[in-house]
Amino acid sequence: MTRILVVEDDPDLGLALRVLLTRAGYEVAHADDGREALRLLFAERPGLLLLDIGLPGLDGWEVLERTRDMSDLPVLLLTARGAESDRVRGLRAGADDYLPKPFGNDELLARVEALLRRSAPTRWAGDSFGGDGLRLVPERRSAVWQGHEARLSDIEYRLLQVLVRNRGRVITTEQLLDRVWDDPEGTGRERVKFAVLRLRRKLRQAAGDEAADPLEAVRGLGYRYRAPDGPAGGEHGGAGGGGGGGEGP
Numbered sequence: 563m564t565r566i567l568v569v570e571d572d573p574d575l576g577l578a579l580r581v582l583l584t585r586a587g588y589e590v591a592h593a594d595d596g597r598e599a600l601r602l603l604f605a606e607r608p609g610l611l612l613l614d615i616g617l618p619g620l621d622g623w624e625v626l627e628r629t630r631d632m633s634d635l636p637v638l639l640l641t642a643r644g645a646e647s648d649r650v651r652g653l654r655a656g657a658d659d660y661l662p663k664p665f666g667n668d669e670l671l672a673r674v675e676a677l678l679r680r681s682a683p684t685r686w687a688g689d690s691f692g693g694d695g696l697r698l699v700p701e702r703r704s705a706v707w708q709g710h711e712a713r714l715s716d717i718e719y720r721l722l723q724v725l726v727r728n729r730g731r732v733i734t735t736e737q738l739l740d741r742v743w744d745d746p747e748g749t750g751r752e753r754v755k756f757a758v759l760r761l762r763r764k765l766r767q768a769a770g771d772e773a774a775d776p777l778e779a780v781r782g783l784g785y786r787y788r789a790p791d792g793p794a795g796g797e798h799g800g801a802g803g804g805g806g807g808g809e810g811p
Contacts, residue, residue, distance in 0.1 A: 563587065563588065564589065564678060565606060565609055566591070566609065566612060567591045567602055567603065567610070567612070568583070568592045568593070568612045569593045569596070569599040569611065570594065572614075575663075576592055579592075583671075588674075596617045596618075596621060596622070596625045607686065609636070609684055610638065610681075611629060611637045612638050612640055612674075613640065614639075615648070626652070626655050626657060627656075630656040631700050636678065637657045638677060641663065642662065658681075658741070659673055659677060661673060680728060681727050695707060696726070698723060699711070703719045704719070709769075710769055710770070714761070714764065715760075717757055721738065721758065725777065726787050728786070728787070729788075732780050732786045733785055735751050735755075738785070739753075758779070762777050776788060
């Protein structure tokens with residue numbers, strides 16, 4: 563049974579969320595401030611975090627930042643702030659989805675189900691995120707590939723994190739723009755291609771092997787994280803291919 567940590571300082575809403583999620587079949591832990599939320603993250607290691615931004619003391623932005631330093635836990639922001647700038651800030655800081663208040667019960671449950679469905683099991687700082695020779699290091703925003711560390715930019719780290727979470731599945735250019743750059747309209751498709759190029763080169767340079775990286779470009783579709791002993795990445799397409807896949811190594 564999936565455990566969800568609800569971080570909400572409004573006692574009525576906190577109770578309503580606990581009842582709703584429990585009836586939907588989830589185990590629920592609750593915190594009403596940021597410091598308690600961080601304590602429960604360490605103690606409970608939940609499968610999903612529902613995080614209110616407007617918390618007393620340690621606010622939701624700080625909780626989100628510290629969560630991302632220790633895990634790739636799926637995070638759904640709950641907030642009364644409906645401004646686009648807050649949504650963009652949350653997604654760029656590492657949240658997976660954003661739901662402004664007030665919201666309907668059915669929509670909340672649908673978003674929770676969608677996040678859990680598309681997320682791999684949560685990994686925590688010090689764990690091996692990718693397996694097969696790859697380990698993400700959240701607190702350093704880096705990746706250890708075949709025993710060698712590659713320092714990544716925030717975008718590169720987030721890109722690799724999304725692909726690893728969806729191991730073996732092709733993630734389209736549009737999905738990557740939405741999840742990594744908050745560009746759901748797909749107006750910056752070239753940025754995905756060049757970010758993947760930089761990421762793959764860093765992993766190969768770290769390993770000292772120009773033929774080895776765990777990413778694969780799929781022509782006309784997008785990219786995926788695969789087991790390193792699978793087919794060589796990038797063999798499915800050449801430069802400039804349609805739906806964001808197909809750039810060379």
